[in-house]
Amino acid sequence: MLMDLLHVRNNRDGVRHVSVPGLMLMIVAAWVTGCSSPVTLPEVAQEANSSLEPFVLLPGDLLEVRFPRHADWNHETRIRADGLASFLACGERMASGSSPEALGQALSECYAQHLNNPAISVLVKELAERPVYVIGEVDDPGPVPVTGEQIPFLRALGLAGGPRKDTARLKTVLLVRHFRESDAVKSWIFDARHEYWGVGPALQLQPGDVVFIPNTIIDKVDIWVDQYIRRLVPLPTFSPLVGG
Numbered sequence: 001m002l003m004d005l006l007h008v009r010n011n012r013d014g015v016r017h018v019s020v021p022g023l024m025l026m027i028v029a030a031w032v033t034g035c036s037s038p039v040t041l042p043e044v045a046q047e048a049n050s051s052l053e054p055f056v057l058l059p060g061d062l063l064e065v066r067f068p069r070h071a072d073w074n075h076e077t078r079i080r081a082d083g084l085a086s087f088l089a090c091g092e093r094m095a096s097g098s099s100p101e102a103l104g105q106a107l108s109e110c111y112a113q114h115l116n117n118p119a120i121s122v123l124v125k126e127l128a129e130r131p132v133y134v135i136g137e138v139d140d141p142g143p144v145p146v147t148g149e150q151i152p153f154l155r156a157l158g159l160a161g162g163p164r165k166d167t168a169r170l171k172t173v174l175l176v177r178h179f180r181e182s183d184a185v186k187s188w189i190f191d192a193r194h195e196y197w198g199v200g201p202a203l204q205l206q207p208g209d210v211v212f213i214p215n216t217i218i219d220k221v222d223i224w225v226d227q228y229i230r231r232l233v234p235l236p237t238f239s240p241l242v243g244g
Helices: 024-032 043-048 100-111 153-159 221-231
Strands: 009-010 016-018 063-067 075-078 083-088 091-094 121-126 132-136 143-144 173-178 185-191 208-211
Touching: 043 173, 043 185, 063 100, 075 083, 091 100, 100 121, 132 153, 153 208
Parallel strands: 132 208
Antiparallel strands: 009 016, 063 075, 063 121, 083 091, 132 143, 173 185, 173 208
């Protein structure tokens, strides 16, 4: 089932989406350093939700720039793969990684040179793909689209077809999160059995999160790496890790 994730694809805007091996490397590193005693789903939700990163623009997003007092200046622009977008009279500007509000403020300074009190707003008209990845013992493993800033864990699990009834080990689910600003990775191993569903705050996933549903306790990581990764792809260097 992991073979379905081993590819790099480009959408119509040239935005590059990489799945495994990067995702699988994060998983292996997380298992090596992960928690020995899993916490429960409600407990991990409190900690993981507090680490959610704010929404930022990404390559592929289609933006609408509005001028309430100068409607003839309204225009749309799409963020390219290099993170730049082209704006009327202001040329190319780095848009990826900014919030719509921060970009709007920066553009207002530019347009103030052309218009009196431009008071512009930047709206996201169309979001680029922002998936989370649910892999392992689910019926439809792979990327799950995120249509907003986050998606609840249970909804993502459902969109991935749900856990396989006979093989999914929900007692030791792994969540791996990569942080854009620090380029660090944090992992949680948690008990997501049915008795914890709907208890306490919902665990929220952010784009890029990886959820792995195992079918057994992984106590021999070297064997697991050989079975699932070394036979498929060469292993590059791990990303920096923050403990689980």
